[in-house]
Amino acid sequence: MWYRWRLGELPAERDSNHGAMRLGEGEAVMAGHAGGIPLPEGVGNATGNDESFMEHALALARAARDAGEVPVGAVVVKEGKIVGRGFNAPIGTHDPSAHAEILALRDAARHLGNYRLPGCVLYVTVEPCAMCAGAIMHARLARVVFGARDLKTGTCGSVLNLFAEPRLNHHARVTGGVLAQECAALLSAFFCARRKGGAGAGGAPPL
Numbered sequence: 001m002w003y004r005w006r007l008g009e010l011p012a013e014r015d016s017n018h019g020a021m022r023l024g025e026g027e028a029v030m031a032g033h034a035g036g037i038p039l040p041e042g043v044g045n046a047t048g049n050d051e052s053f054m055e056h057a058l059a060l061a062r063a064a065r066d067a068g069e070v071p072v073g074a075v076v077v078k079e080g081k082i083v084g085r086g087f088n089a090p091i092g093t094h095d096p097s098a099h100a101e102i103l104a105l106r107d108a109a110r111h112l113g114n115y116r117l118p119g120c121v122l123y124v125t126v127e128p129c130a131m132c133a134g135a136i137m138h139a140r141l142a143r144v145v146f147g148a149r150d151l152k153t154g155t156c157g158s159v160l161n162l163f164a165e166p167r168l169n170h171h172a173r174v175t176g177g178v179l180a181q182e183c184a185a186l187l188s189a190f191f192c193a194r195r196k197g198g199a200g201a202g203g204a205p206p207l
């Protein structure tokens with residue numbers, strides 16, 4: 001199932017103050033969701049640094065692409081410094097859990113010598129899946145910032161919103177849509193190349 005991202009319909013509108021898509025307005029642009037996507041609870045505005053850190057995540061996504069993996073990248077930031085990096089690598093590592101977020105969390109935990117990452121922010125180019133949302137909660141991250149939505153597996157409001165589930169005991173704040181078009185364009189180009197049988201074709205399904 002290669003065509004999970006409906007990339008052509010990603011929002012162009014950005015918050016004039018912060019450069020981030022206002023998620024509550026997504027219903028106008030999300031194909032196949034004529035009824036609109038509910039505004040996730042706790043979704044906040046981007047900060048001035050969010051785009052800068054997302055650029056680092058995008059660079060890692062390009063590294064994934066160059067390795068023949070679905071281009072998703074992630075960084076973990078603590079007190080303004082990157083302490084963990086990861087890019088999507090399930091095909092090359094034969095590891096279904098090797099999503100960019102998981103690898104970035106592991107890298108940060110090793111770096112900080114702590115399996116919990118309080119006060120840290122995860123930047124990831126695509127909305128996290130349920131597995132990664134679980135890891136984010138176990139790590140006690142303070143905040144998650146993502147780029148493009150994933151309408152098939154996203155758990156920050158696209159399919160469901162685990163970060164607004166009151167029965168779960170930890171809630172990271174979530175900001176979505178930071179550099180969304182750039183993040184989505186990377187995926188779109190990757191899958192377009194796949195459809196044409198280009199470099200890296202013939203691998204396993206994404207995510």
Ligand SMILES: [Zn+2]
Binds near residue numbers: 099130132207
């Ligand atoms: Zn994931």
